[in-house]
Amino acid sequence: MKDQTLKQQITEVATRYPAPRSAVMPALHLAQAHYGYLTQEAMAEVAEYLHLPRVTVLEIATFYSLFHTRPVGKYHLQLCTNLSCMLLGAERLQRQLEQQLHIRCGETTADGRFTLTAVECLGACEMAPVMQLNDDYCGHLNEQRLAEMLQTLQEEPNRKPENGPPSS
Amino acid sequence: MYEQVFLLEKRDSEYQDLAGYRSGGGYSALSSTLRDSTPEQLIELVKEAKLRGRGGAGFPTGLKWSFVPKGGTSAKWLLCNADEGEPGTFKDRIIMEQTPHLLLEGMILAAYAIGAAKAYIYIRGEYVIAIRRLEREIQACLQAGLLGKNILGSGFDLDIYLHRGAGAYICGEETALIESLEGNRGQPRFKPPFPAVSGFYKGPTVINNVETLACVPPIVQRGADWFRSIGSEKCPGPKLYCLSGHVKRPGLYELPMGISLRELVEQHAGGTHSGKKIKAVIPGGISAALLPEPALDIAMDFDALSAAGTMLGSAGVIVMDESTCMVRVAHRIIEFFHHESCGKCTPCREGLAWIEQMLRRIEDSEAQSGDLESMERLYGNIEGNTFCLLGDGAVMALRGVVKNFRHEFIERIQQGARAA
Numbered sequence: 001m002k003d004q005t006l007k008q009q010i011t012e013v014a015t016r017y018p019a020p021r022s023a024v025m026p027a028l029h030l031a032q033a034h035y036g037y038l039t040q041e042a043m044a045e046v047a048e049y050l051h052l053p054r055v056t057v058l059e060i061a062t063f064y065s066l067f068h069t070r071p072v073g074k075y076h077l078q079l080c081t082n083l084s085c086m087l088l089g090a091e092r093l094q095r096q097l098e099q100q101l102h103i104r105c106g107e108t109t110a111d112g113r114f115t116l117t118a119v120e121c122l123g124a125c126e127m128a129p130v131m132q133l134n135d136d137y138c139g140h141l142n143e144q145r146l147a148e149m150l151q152t153l154q155e156e157p158n159r160k161p162e163n164g165p166p167s168s
Numbered sequence: 169m170y171e172q173v174f175l176l177e178k179r180d181s182e183y184q185d186l187a188g189y190r191s192g193g194g195y196s197a198l199s200s201t202l203r204d205s206t207p208e209q210l211i212e213l214v215k216e217a218k219l220r221g222r223g224g225a226g227f228p229t230g231l232k233w234s235f236v237p238k239g240g241t242s243a244k245w246l247l248c249n250a251d252e253g254e255p256g257t258f259k260d261r262i263i264m265e266q267t268p269h270l271l272l273e274g275m276i277l278a279a280y281a282i283g284a285a286k287a288y289i290y291i292r293g294e295y296v297i298a299i300r301r302l303e304r305e306i307q308a309c310l311q312a313g314l315l316g317k318n319i320l321g322s323g324f325d326l327d328i329y330l331h332r333g334a335g336a337y338i339c340g341e342e343t344a345l346i347e348s349l350e351g352n353r354g355q356p357r358f359k360p361p362f363p364a365v366s367g368f369y370k371g372p373t374v375i376n377n378v379e380t381l382a383c384v385p386p387i388v389q390r391g392a393d394w395f396r397s398i399g400s401e402k403c404p405g406p407k408l409y410c411l412s413g414h415v416k417r418p419g420l421y422e423l424p425m426g427i428s429l430r431e432l433v434e435q436h437a438g439g440t441h442s443g444k445k446i447k448a449v450i451p452g453g454i455s456a457a458l459l460p461e462p463a464l465d466i467a468m469d470f471d472a473l474s475a476a477g478t479m480l481g482s483a484g485v486i487v488m489d490e491s492t493c494m495v496r497v498a499h500r501i502i503e504f505f506h507h508e509s510c511g512k513c514t515p516c517r518e519g520l521a522w523i524e525q526m527l528r529r530i531e532d533s534e535a536q537s538g539d540l541e542s543m544e545r546l547y548g549n550i551e552g553n554t555f556c557l558l559g560d561g562a563v564m565a566l567r568g569v570v571k572n573f574r575h576e577f578i579e580r581i582q583q584g585a586r587a588a
Contacts, residue, residue: 016327016329018243018368018369019350019351019369021350021351021352022349022350022351023351024351025331025332025333025334025348025351026331026332028334029293029332029334052351056351059353060351060352060353063336063353063354064293064333064334064335064336064354065334065335065336066293066294066333066334066335067334067335081500082255082256082454082500082504083255083256083413083450083454083486083497083500083501083504084255084256084412084413084486086496086500087413087414087486087488087492088413088414119335120253120255120337120504120507120508121253121254121255121256121257121504122294123252123253123257123258123260123261123292123294123295124258124261125255125256125257125258125410125412125413125418125484125486126258126410126411126412126418126419126420127418128412128413128418132294135296136296137297
């Protein structure tokens, strides 16, 4: 069952550009926020609303790292491992996360709750080492803070991210 | 005493909304320009101020604007490059979070100068706080008659839209940004034609960095002479420096262009957090070649750093103390560039993959004598052989590490030979 709200949102966003094709990224952001990740059906919808070949939409969805064509855990932990964070212990934090969650970077826990990703610079080096938990930045991390954060998340199965995704 | 103009010291909401920004004199530059100046006069003013682009290249902003053909029938476009991805850089994020109207007012002025009726802010997808704030403040501007039709009764129309990126370093490159904004993979285009002639949907297009645009309202308000009185003759104005790594007080510092790197690191940022000696400092994001500690007495401006074989770049200053392993640093830098290579040009895509493998072998003490020299032979096969500067940046960064800390690489290789 297709969702009329998503269709309206995508059609509206397309009017901001000289050609609908330009709206493929905002449309994919909208579809991802709607479905949780970019399913084949979600990408087909985007293609239909923007009058693009499906392969074009797939091409864009797989080029950019913030688009997910596979399910992502309820809590997506994106640990920055670039230089400023590495200098302040990001590699140690990565090992800690992998051990505590029993997964490697790029994987999701069996219960579907946690996805761990090592990412490049998040543009927040003043609070290194830094990680994004869904949309929120968590900076000045150390082993203790990270352990506490994980414990809180594991104990509160219904905690929602503080803010929803932005509308564009 | 240097007086700050980016208003970043007014943290926590004072200048985040329209009323606050206006109470500090915000949008007076726009109203006076629309009332008293022609677009040509505004371009002349920015030329006189000698404003140079803060995104990394340092190209004169007024000159860039003047390349847009006057008149004509095709639509002109202003694109704000807010796809801040250079590791070690966070200045544009903080401008957009703390003083979003400084950027918006700068954009309206720039659009007026070049005759654009639509402008886009291509913003990093991760910058969710900045995205929400800009969305809210663009709406506030529309309601206040500062955007939309007939701005402040002048007859000038402008709409500004946010375009949220999706995690690709290469889209900070201006032609890749245009490709991405047209709905394609973010892969650079060959230049010429330059965007000012044929850019977004083949229309004349200006792409300016966030900090560059944020310099425009203060220039209009205080004049070109004021701007030129800060910093050096060829590189004037205030500058934002991003301090991170092994430093006592990491953060964003607004100081004159051309301040000494040593003063910036040792006095303003308090030296190393560990009290250990500084080993090296990257002055302009990780594409810039690092400077070893004895070379820190250098002016932080486009020309002085370029003469020293490195660059001001995005002014992302990363400090490393003496405990830092330079082989690890080199390997991590090249992993980044290899990951972010868009794959269009073979020298970058394949060359960086090979270099990454060689560095991994060196780091794991699996390399043999001669491997370092083999790696260095690859530099010239990448540099200058690609559409954009990503590969060149990778080589510049790596060359800087190996040139200054060659002995660490040789030690690793010898360790491997002994163990074998």
